[in-house]
Amino acid sequence: MKSDSIGILKAGLSTGQKLLGLEEAPETILNSPFYDAIIQYGFRPSIFDITKNDSNSRFSNLFYRKPNRSQKLKKYLDLYKTALEMNSQTDLSIYLGGDHSVSASTIFAQLERFPELRVVWVDAHPDINTKETSPSQNLHGMVVSELMGLSSSSIFFKYFESSMKLDSSHIVYIGLRDIDPGELMYLEKLGIRYYTSNDVFRNGMDSIIRDAILYLDHEQSKPLHLSFDLDSVDPSIASATGIPVHGGLRLEDVKRLGDAIGGSGRMVSMDLVELNPSLASDQNELKKSIHVFTTLLKSILSAYRFSKIQSPFLRSTWRSQGVSDVLRIRD
Ligand SMILES: [Mn+2]
Numbered sequence: 001m002k003s004d005s006i007g008i009l010k011a012g013l014s015t016g017q018k019l020l021g022l023e024e025a026p027e028t029i030l031n032s033p034f035y036d037a038i039i040q041y042g043f044r045p046s047i048f049d050i051t052k053n054d055s056n057s058r059f060s061n062l063f064y065r066k067p068n069r070s071q072k073l074k075k076y077l078d079l080y081k082t083a084l085e086m087n088s089q090t091d092l093s094i095y096l097g098g099d100h101s102v103s104a105s106t107i108f109a110q111l112e113r114f115p116e117l118r119v120v121w122v123d124a125h126p127d128i129n130t131k132e133t134s135p136s137q138n139l140h141g142m143v144v145s146e147l148m149g150l151s152s153s154s155i156f157f158k159y160f161e162s163s164m165k166l167d168s169s170h171i172v173y174i175g176l177r178d179i180d181p182g183e184l185m186y187l188e189k190l191g192i193r194y195y196t197s198n199d200v201f202r203n204g205m206d207s208i209i210r211d212a213i214l215y216l217d218h219e220q221s222k223p224l225h226l227s228f229d230l231d232s233v234d235p236s237i238a239s240a241t242g243i244p245v246h247g248g249l250r251l252e253d254v255k256r257l258g259d260a261i262g263g264s265g266r267m268v269s270m271d272l273v274e275l276n277p278s279l280a281s282d283q284n285e286l287k288k289s290i291h292v293f294t295t296l297l298k299s300i301l302s303a304y305r306f307s308k309i310q311s312p313f314l315r316s317t318w319r320s321q322g323v324s325d326v327l328r329i330r331d
Contacts, residue, residue: 006038007090009048009106011079011271015072016101016140019242021278026096028277028286034294041301048086050078073159076105080160083109087269092304094297097273099242100127100140103227104156107147110269111164114223117268118216119171120209120261123229124245126173126183126194130154133182140274141180144171150186168192172212174200174257175232178245197232197247205249205256213264226261226270226300233292240280240289251295258299265307267300 010026029035030047038045067075083106087093095106100123110117121127121144128144130151131137139146146156147166157165173194179187187194193215195208216222230241234248249257261267272293280286 004042004044005090005092006043006045007048007086007093008038008045009050009079009083009086009093009095011050011095011098011102011106013075013079013098013102015067015075016099016143017136017138017242019276019279021276022097022099022242022274024277025098025275029096029272029275029290029293032287032290032294034290034297037294037298037301041298041305043092043301046086046090048082050075050082073155076101076156077160079105080109080156084112087113092267093269095269095271095273097271097275100227100229100271100273101143102273103143103271104139104146105160106269106271107166107225107227108156108160108162108164110223110225111166112162114268115164116222117166117170117225118222119166119225119227120174120212120216121171121227121229122174122232122249122257123227124175124178124197124231124248125229125243126176126179126187126192127229128183128186128192129180130182130186133180133185135180145186148190170216172216174208174212175249177247178243197249200249200253205253206260209257209260213260217266220264220266222266223268224261224264224266225268226257228270228272228293228296230272230274230289230292238275238289238292239285240276241274242276242279243274251292254292254296255299258296259303261303262300263303263307267304270300272296 012023012026014022127141129141130145131153134141145151146154148168149157149165168190175197176194177197200208230238231243232249235244237251277286
């Protein structure tokens with residue numbers, strides 16, 4: 001059955017920031033219980049890779065060390081095109097970063113397929129700086145402004161020849177706690193809905209995500225994309241990431257998030273980004289960090305499967321098994 005197929009795209013680009021190591025993340029994730037979970041839950045994974053066409057591996061190594069601007073852009077275009085191809089073949093797309101700049105490619109690609117796409121961006125940072133406001137000038141901190149075309153010098157929209165930008169009312173943030181002044185200016189000017197990690201602690205993830213999904217899509221009919229940055233969670237459970245910020249989400253929050261989005265019946269894709277295996281102090285820390293992605297995946301897949309089941313009997317069974325209340329808002 002086609003609904004059992006999951007596309008996984010290895011998107012280990014690290015050029016949106018200055019550290020090396022993120023290129024190894026997709027392979028590391030796929031060699032962990034993350035991959036086993038897909039099989040255990042009865043889904044059929046197809047793996048896609050943007051580097052497969054590099055005939056000369058020495059070149060691809062060189063690329064990661066010192067790419068020039070057009071080599072960089074070419075990689076994002078390759079990723080965009082591979083995402084378009086993969087999305088047309090599978091129901092649920094998973095993009096394994098890489099730093100968060102890969103979401104320019106993955107979300108622009110999904111917007112071509114679903115112009116009505118809604119985005120839930122789970123992150124410690126809003127990633128909405130522009131060239132004009134960014135203190136670091138790192139692309140992974142400007143990816144949302146790129147998706148919205150906020151900067152006069154925005155890059156990807158033109159380069160990909162995209163037809164759709166992301167509307168500022170079609171995204172919500174969850175988990176924010178490290179916001180630059182320029183970013184706050186954009187959030188307020190555009191009236192973008194966001195929930196800090198403290199909002200999550202005060203009100204509970206179930207109520208936050210219910211509110212977020214209703215805000216994004218009052219009719220509960222639009223396709224949903226989850227962009228999940230590992231630094232959204234607390235560094236005590238995920239240390240292998242480039243810009244950790246204390247006071248982050250807990251594993252329980254991640255589970256509830258996955259439950260709600262996977263169980264919405266409208267999830268089409270997600271990014272899992274900013275795992276940097278080289279920043280883990282030891283194997284155990286690396287395992288803990290990957291476990292966050294695996295926990296999210298498992299809650300998504302079990303809820304996703306149940307959301308496809310229409311039988312009233314099975315639905316009541318599923319309810320009695322304790323899938324979160326949030327799913328009931330669909331009725
Ligand atoms: Mn991010």
